[in-house]
Amino acid sequence: xxxxxxxxxxxxxxxxxxxxxxxxxxxxxxxxxxxxxxxxxxxxxxxxxxxxxxxxxxxxxxxxxxxxxxxxxxxxxxxxxxxxxxxxxxxxxxxxxxxxxxxxxxxxxxxxxxxxxxxxxxxxxxxxxxxxxxxxxxxxxxxxxxxxxxxxxxxxxxxxxxxxxxxxxxxxxxxxxxxxxxxxxxxxxxxxxxxxxxxxxxxxxxxxxxxxxxxxxxxxxxxxxxxxxxxxxxxxxxxxxxxxxxxxxxxxxxxxxxxxxxxxxxxx
Amino acid sequence: xxxxxxxxxxxxxxxxxxxxxxxxxxxxxxxxxxxxxxxxxxxxxxxxxxxxxxxxxxxxxxxxxxxxxxxxxxxxxxxxxxxxxxxxxxxxxxxxxxxxxxxxxxxxxxxxxxxxxxxxxxxxxxxxxxxxxxxxxxxxxxxxxxxxxxxxxxxxxxxxxxxxxxxxxxxxxxxxxxxxxxxxxxxxxxxxxxxxxxxxxxxxxxxxxxxxxxxxxxxxxxxxxxxxxxxxxxxxxxxxxxxxxxxxxxxxxxxxxxxxxxxxxxxxxxx
Numbered sequence: 001x002x003x004x005x006x007x008x009x010x011x012x013x014x015x016x017x018x019x020x021x022x023x024x025x026x027x028x029x030x031x032x033x034x035x036x037x038x039x040x041x042x043x044x045x046x047x048x049x050x051x052x053x054x055x056x057x058x059x060x061x062x063x064x065x066x067x068x069x070x071x072x073x074x075x076x077x078x079x080x081x082x083x084x085x086x087x088x089x090x091x092x093x094x095x096x097x098x099x100x101x102x103x104x105x106x107x108x109x110x111x112x113x114x115x116x117x118x119x120x121x122x123x124x125x126x127x128x129x130x131x132x133x134x135x136x137x138x139x140x141x142x143x144x145x146x147x148x149x150x151x152x153x154x155x156x157x158x159x160x161x162x163x164x165x166x167x168x169x170x171x172x173x174x175x176x177x178x179x180x181x182x183x184x185x186x187x188x189x190x191x192x193x194x195x196x197x198x199x200x201x202x203x204x205x206x207x208x209x210x211x212x213x214x215x216x217x218x219x220x221x222x223x224x225x226x227x228x229x230x231x232x233x234x235x236x237x238x239x240x241x242x243x244x245x246x247x248x249x250x251x252x253x254x255x256x257x258x259x260x261x262x263x264x265x266x267x268x
Numbered sequence: 269x270x271x272x273x274x275x276x277x278x279x280x281x282x283x284x285x286x287x288x289x290x291x292x293x294x295x296x297x298x299x300x301x302x303x304x305x306x307x308x309x310x311x312x313x314x315x316x317x318x319x320x321x322x323x324x325x326x327x328x329x330x331x332x333x334x335x336x337x338x339x340x341x342x343x344x345x346x347x348x349x350x351x352x353x354x355x356x357x358x359x360x361x362x363x364x365x366x367x368x369x370x371x372x373x374x375x376x377x378x379x380x381x382x383x384x385x386x387x388x389x390x391x392x393x394x395x396x397x398x399x400x401x402x403x404x405x406x407x408x409x410x411x412x413x414x415x416x417x418x419x420x421x422x423x424x425x426x427x428x429x430x431x432x433x434x435x436x437x438x439x440x441x442x443x444x445x446x447x448x449x450x451x452x453x454x455x456x457x458x459x460x461x462x463x464x465x466x467x468x469x470x471x472x473x474x475x476x477x478x479x480x481x482x483x484x485x486x487x488x489x490x491x492x493x494x495x496x497x498x499x500x501x502x503x504x505x506x507x508x509x510x511x512x513x514x515x516x517x518x519x520x521x522x523x524x525x526x527x528x529x530x531x532x533x534x535x536x537x538x539x
Contacts, residue, residue: 016468016538034359037352041418047411055409083305090302125521129400129488133505138324140317143309190282217398220492230401234408242405246397253396 054237061239062246070233070241077229078248080143081215084225088147089208092154097200099155100162101188106174107166116159123156132218143224150211150218157210161203162196169195198267205260212256216249331510339512343500343519350496350523353417353489354482360418361425362475368426369433375445376437376463387430394427399485403494417494421482429478436470437463473535480531487520 017023067074102108102116131152135145169192177191219227226245233242283291370376372387403420410416440463448462490498497516504512 016472033355037356040348040352041356041414043413043415044411048415051410058405058409079308083309086305087302087309090298125524127484127488129491130517130520134328137328138321140314142313144313144318147309213396213398217400220400220404227401231404234404237408246401250393250396254392 054239058239058243061241062243064240065244065247066238066240067244070229070238070244073229073232074226074241074245074248077219077224077226077245080146081212081219081225081227084143084146084150084215085208085212088150089154089204089211091147092151092207092211093158093200093204095151096155096158096162100159101166101192103159103163104166106169106171107188107192116163120156120160120163123152124160128153128214128218129221132221132223136222141222141224146215146218146223146225149223150214153214154207154211158203158207162200165196165199166192201267202264205263209253209256209260213249213253328510331508332514334511335515335518336509336511337515339515340519343497343516346490346495346497346500347519347523349414350486350490350498351483353414353421353486353494353496354479354527357418357421357486358425358475358479358482360422361478362429364422365426365429365433366471368430369437370459372430372434373437375440375442376459387434391427391430391434394423394425395431397424399424399482400489400492403489404492407493412493412495414495417486417489417496420489420494421486424485425478425482428481429474432474433467433471436467436474440466469538473538476531476534476538480527483527484524487523 014020014023017026099116099119102112103120105113108116128149132145132149135148139145139148173195174187174191177187182190215225216227216230219225219229220231222228226249230242230245233239233245281288368387368390371378371383372391374380374384377384377387399420402423403416406416406420410419444466445458445462448458453461486496486498488498488501490496490500491502493499493502497520501513501516501520504510504516
């Protein structure tokens with residue numbers, strides 16, 4: 001008799017969305033969007049077919065990269081990118097430290113807090129490329145506009161993370177320093193700075209990494225660096241030089257990532 | 269630490285003499301590097317343009333307002349294209365990223381010496397190239413248009429999704445896998461019943477997060493000809509129609525903020 005109540009079949013419960021109606025609505029809506037989206041794309045398949053031969057030439061160019069014939073332009077772009085990366089990271093960090101302190105709830109008065117948070121929000125909402133377009137229009141072509149773009153983008157990134165880190169510090173140490181009668185500057189110097197310094201160094205190195213990657217992109221809109229060289233190489237269908245540039249970028253990014261993770265481990 | 273002063277009285281200093289010297293040398297090296305880089309970078313800078321910049325900024329600013337609101341009629345279709353580039357690109361990236369992630373995770377990879385390095389190489393090369401550079405390449409290979417944008421977004425997404433997903437797979441609770449294996453399940457069933465339910469929330473969160481980033485990136489892909497609202501931006505910039513540029517910036521900003529809000533809501537609901 002116990003057989004009648006004992007379930008013999010097991011049905012797998014839904015994993016992600018428990019409510020049946022929500023599940024149907026979300027999956028159904030997603031499906032409708034996909035169908036509409038695919039239906040609305042216009043693809044010139046003939047052009048794509050013709051392009052396959054070029055794609056093959058690009059892969060050939062990538063397998064046999066040509067470092068020598070355009071080396072002058074490549075090295076010039078690379079130097080611009082690297083110097084732009086270093087200077088913009090240094091300046092960006094220098095500006096973002098006071099803004100980060102001002103955007104920390106536990107240190108700054110409300111007025112300062114709001115102003116600093118607004119600066120961070122503006123810097124984070126605008127993408128590097130859009131800032132670069134505007135700054136190139138104002139400051140002319142070349143790495144100086146790129147330097148300003150990357151510095152501006154660094155502020156939003158670093159100040160936000162620094163402010164969050166300051167808000168998360170161990171309050172007991174700040175209180176101990178305060179109890180000695182320390183001034184505000186001494187509080188920052190002896191209670192806050194030792195706690196957040198390892199993370200600040202780590203974040204700066206991470207941002208150095210990001211800035212190099214971005215410097216390869218903003219050149220496309222005229223802000224100097226290796227991106228401009230890459231853009232020219234692709235426009236002239238010199239795929240072997242383009243392959244060489246992309247390879248150099250990948251190697252530098254990998255090296256930067258590898259060494260910065262080592263330095264971060266050593267600092268912490 | 270305590271150090272003694274010339275008059276023999278112990279005094280407190282934050283750092284020892286040697287640490288102070290090392291710190292000072294470090295700062296000096298950093299400043300020297302900065303000055304050196306600055307010199308090289310500004311070698312070819314035309315300073316006249318930079319002193320002139322505030323005037324230029326005021327000039328452009330005055331042309332940018334008011335935004336050309338009527339131009340909006342011609343932005344709806346590019347906006348739809350932009351959303352499609354982001355969504356279909358994410359779908360493509362996710363479909364390719366899932367097998368790559370399973371090959372790259374230490375606990376599910378079929379061969380740690382052949383498949384895993386290949387999967388990691390795919391992840392690294394996809395991650396180090398920005399989607400705008402992918403788009404630049406693809407536009408010159410398969411021609412300008414939405415398809416180039418979708419493939420560029422997809423290729424860039426593979427590395428991101430696969431990296432976060434394989435880290436999630438490596439962090440799963442092994443005891444559940446063992447329990448499923450103990451029932452005599454085949455390897456396919458182990459993945460289906462032991463691993464997939466564990467990583468599905470993380471997977472959904474990662475996909476939505478990447479979709480949000482992709483919306484942000486797809487708004488500018490048109491600058492190199494890969495479709496979407498960026499094409500309109502490029503066209504307006506070329507003819508210096510700054511009031512249209514302002515409107516496009518506003519539309520891009522609104523789209524980005526909206527997609528960020530949606531993705532934050534969804535991730536909050538999942539996790």
